[in-house]
Amino acid sequence: MIRVLEQERTFHLITARTSMILHAMPSGHLISLYWGSRVEDDAFSCIAKDLKRASYLSGTDGIKNFRLEQYPVLYPSWGNPDLRKPAFQFSYEDGSQMTDLRFFGYREYQGKKKLEGLPSVLNEEAQCLELILRDSISGVEVTLTYGVLESYDAITQSVNVTNGNQVAMQIERLMSGCFSFLEDQYDAITLNGAWARECHENRQRIRQGSFCVESLRGASGHGQNPFLALAEPGTEEDKGNVWAMNLIYSGSFEACVEVDMHQNTRFMMGIQSFGFSWRLEKGESFVSPEVVMIHSGQGLGAMSGSFHRLYRECLLRGTDAGRTGRKSPILINNWEATYFNFDKRKLLELADEAVKLGMECFVLDDGWFGKRNSDESSLGDWTENRKKLGGSLSELAEEIRSRGLLFGLWFEPEMVSPDSDLYRSHPEWAIQVQGRPMQLARNQLVLDVSCKEVQDYIIESVDRILKEVPVSYVKWDMNRNITEWNSCFLQKDRQKELGHRYILGLYRILEELTGRHKDVLFEGCAGGGGRFDPGMLYYMPQIWTSDDTDAVERLDIQLGTSYVYPSVAMGCHVSACPNHMIGRITPLSTRGLVAMQGNLGYELDLTSLGEEEKQEIHRQTDLYKQIREIIWNGKLYRLKKEGNERAFLYISEDGSKGVVSFVQILAKPNTVPKRLKLNGLKPDALYRVERVGETDSMVVHGSFLMNLGLDLKRPQGDFHGEQWLLYREENFSTCHTGE
Ligand code: GLA
Numbered sequence: 001m002i003r004v005l006e007q008e009r010t011f012h013l014i015t016a017r018t019s020m021i022l023h024a025m026p027s028g029h030l031i032s033l034y035w036g037s038r039v040e041d042d043a044f045s046c047i048a049k050d051l052k053r054a055s056y057l058s059g060t061d062g063i064k065n066f067r068l069e070q071y072p073v074l075y076p077s078w079g080n081p082d083l084r085k086p087a088f089q090f091s092y093e094d095g096s097q098m099t100d101l102r103f104f105g106y107r108e109y110q111g112k113k114k115l116e117g118l119p120s121v122l123n124e125e126a127q128c129l130e131l132i133l134r135d136s137i138s139g140v141e142v143t144l145t146y147g148v149l150e151s152y153d154a155i156t157q158s159v160n161v162t163n164g165n166q167v168a169m170q171i172e173r174l175m176s177g178c179f180s181f182l183e184d185q186y187d188a189i190t191l192n193g194a195w196a197r198e199c200h201e202n203r204q205r206i207r208q209g210s211f212c213v214e215s216l217r218g219a220s221g222h223g224q225n226p227f228l229a230l231a232e233p234g235t236e237e238d239k240g241n242v243w244a245m246n247l248i249y250s251g252s253f254e255a256c257v258e259v260d261m262h263q264n265t266r267f268m269m270g271i272q273s274f275g276f277s278w279r280l281e282k283g284e285s286f287v288s289p290e291v292v293m294i295h296s297g298q299g300l301g302a303m304s305g306s307f308h309r310l311y312r313e314c315l316l317r318g319t320d321a322g323r324t325g326r327k328s329p330i331l332i333n334n335w336e337a338t339y340f341n342f343d344k345r346k347l348l349e350l351a352d353e354a355v356k357l358g359m360e361c362f363v364l365d366d367g368w369f370g371k372r373n374s375d376e377s378s379l380g381d382w383t384e385n386r387k388k389l390g391g392s393l394s395e396l397a398e399e400i401r402s403r404g405l406l407f408g409l410w411f412e413p414e415m416v417s418p419d420s421d422l423y424r425s426h427p428e429w430a431i432q433v434q435g436r437p438m439q440l441a442r443n444q445l446v447l448d449v450s451c452k453e454v455q456d457y458i459i460e461s462v463d464r465i466l467k468e469v470p471v472s473y474v475k476w477d478m479n480r481n482i483t484e485w486n487s488c489f490l491q492k493d494r495q496k497e498l499g500h501r502y503i504l505g506l507y508r509i510l511e512e513l514t515g516r517h518k519d520v521l522f523e524g525c526a527g528g529g530g531r532f533d534p535g536m537l538y539y540m541p542q543i544w545t546s547d548d549t550d551a552v553e554r555l556d557i558q559l560g561t562s563y564v565y566p567s568v569a570m571g572c573h574v575s576a577c578p579n580h581m582i583g584r585i586t587p588l589s590t591r592g593l594v595a596m597q598g599n600l601g602y603e604l605d606l607t608s609l610g611e612e613e614k615q616e617i618h619r620q621t622d623l624y625k626q627i628r629e630i631i632w633n634g635k636l637y638r639l640k641k642e643g644n645e646r647a648f649l650y651i652s653e654d655g656s657k658g659v660v661s662f663v664q665i666l667a668k669p670n671t672v673p674k675r676l677k678l679n680g681l682k683p684d685a686l687y688r689v690e691r692v693g694e695t696d697s698m699v700v701h702g703s704f705l706m707n708l709g710l711d712l713k714r715p716q717g718d719f720h721g722e723q724w725l726l727y728r729e730e731n732f733s734t735c736h737t738g739e
Pocket residue numbers: 335365366410477479525526527528544547
């Protein structure tokens with residue numbers, strides 16, 4: 001809901017549990033008055049009345065004691081009395097860099113419009129507010145668009161710039177979201193890591209100065225996710241205030257928090273400004289990506305719950321996306337089973353075992369095209385290697401399908417190998433600075449996806465195969481970042497547009513291919529989680545969370561990822577032991593338990609398993625089929641997330657079923673039995689509790705499970721896992737509260 005108050009100068013954006021209040025001061029400067037738990041009043045401008053005390057700041061508009069720098073400016077500019085870091089910066093033909101935006105008016109409408117060329121949250125019920133700002137001297141108009149998704153407790157923001165000048169102008173910086181707080185006591189929570197250890201939670205106290213997470217890689221990257229949350233110190237899973245932003249964008253980004261001289265905090269997120277600039281011709285407009293802003297007054301669990309529901313219902317698309325009808329199959333992927341070394345016989349043997357073990361889709365990974373038998377050639381040459389495949393790709397796919405499995409295929413379309421026909425015929429298609437050597441990463445170069453011809457080549461090459469071959473699933477990989485930032489196709493004064501144009505080009509490709517092949521489930525991948533962001537999720541409703549398949553490392557990767565992204569978006573596989581990446585040996589049952597926290601798959605040589613291992617895998621696929629709806633669409637409770645133990649509980653949407661998973665990482669001698677307390681249940685409802693793998697069950701109240709908990713077994717070694725299923729008894733007789 002949006003309420004316009006105080007002579008149409010205060011805007012109260014209201015969701016089920018939160019309020020965001022924005023205000024246009026008499027001077028026309030917009031300020032942010034409040035964002036937090038829902039408030040009901042109708043007059044708020046008084047909050048800004050007394051912000052006049054600081055000294056040594058520049059005056060504003062000649063108004064006595066009015067110094068802009070003390071105010072929580074909503075969308076701050078550069079070249080005026082507010083000398084903190086601005087949310088945007090434009091430069092003009094005369095060399096000046098000043099833009100003086102003042103409130104011009106507003107518009108309200110229902111239903112979120114699709115952003116031109118960019119992914120965004122979509123929801124017809126959303127209330128939208130456009131705040132229009134103008135610079136009367138340059139003629140530039142900036143519109144801040146807010147989407148209020150009431151039942152999701154989410155607010156979105158994007159920014160539109162229109163050049164009303166008579167000549168071209170340059171956008172040097174443009175944040176998508178900006179909010180200022182009149183306080184400075186916050187922890188910054190970010191998701192950091194590297195290849196094979198993505199998205200670890202990182203929490204640190206912010207102090208006066210700037211704190212930033214960002215990417216300059218041309219992709220959101222393994223190192224920092226485009227997510228940043230500010231939390232009151234002491235905020236935990238189920239208590240405390242937290243304010244989060246997540247950018248729906250897959251390229252270089254920045255997220256910054258500045259604590260200023262007067263204990264105020266400015267929080268911003270958008271496209272990375274370093275190396276970015278965009279020429280806007282007279283009359284043209286530029287739209288920023290969208291940022292999702294979520295406040296929770298009930299801790300991190302509720303923050304994640306809002307992100308999860310919003311993304312499941314308003315972001316993930318494609319046949320299998322969203323709440324209803326999702327049928328992400330249990331996969332067998334041949335990558336860690338064979339790497340590049342396979343032939344038709346081996347693939348079919350794997351498929352035969354996969355069917356027997358209850359899997360549903362066979363994914364042929366890297367190495368099926370060109371002459372690719374290592375990572376040294378053929379990216380860009382998307383023609384089947386008939387010799388290696390023992391016939392055509394279609395024949396192989398049909399043989400796999402005749403066994404009752406769907407067929408999936410790996411692509412890495414944004415890349416080119418120097419040793420490829422594509423590169424030999426189009427060397428200029430690679431991103432490069434002509435006359436300088438090109439650096440290789442994984443022996444490959446990045447195609448200039450900003451160029452329409454390159455986009456069309458990618459669309460046609462992938463489309464051709466998807467038309468010819470019965471493919472139900474595509475794994476879309478991207479295995480290196482951009483180094484020599486330069487395009488052979490952009491004019492020299494537009495080179496700084498490359499990063500954003502690349503992402504717009506990628507989105508065009510994905511829009512086209514996912515539109516043409518609505519029945520295909522696309523999975524995103526960038527050497528694992530190198531582009532795990534809501535931009536990719538809009539087109540590809542699941543992402544390969546990490547190349548690291550070690551169950552212990554995965555516990556924390558998936559835990560961090562779950563702060564923002566729902567489990568239905570995570571690809572999680574069981575692989576062989578010792579783990580190929582770090583050599584760790586973990587029980588197969590624990591590997592299964594961990595991989596069941598997302599979309600379960602397997603990538604190991606099923607043909608070399610012993611009978612007991614096969615039985616265990618069969619048990620896992622059977623169990624997963626029983627619980628996957630709860631994992632995909634249920635509410636997540638992170639019961640234990642630090643130290644030596646991890647525990648997760650998913651409760652189905654209607655509250656009638658639950659899945660509890662527990663892992664003790666290292667065994668400890670001389671301990672006494674402990675219990676695992678649950679959360680989120682109805683205290684006076686009765687639940688039947690089944691320990692997975694045992695036939696006995698018990699029936700107890702929710703209050704018992706939440707206060708006394710489940711008994712944990714004595715671990716028989718490291719990496720010990722346990723699982724339980726909960727069923728709410730329909731005819732419980734005690735009176736109950738809640739709901
Ligand atoms: C990347 C992916 C892996 C696999 C290989 C194939 O590393 O993340 O899962 O597909 O490429 O080359």
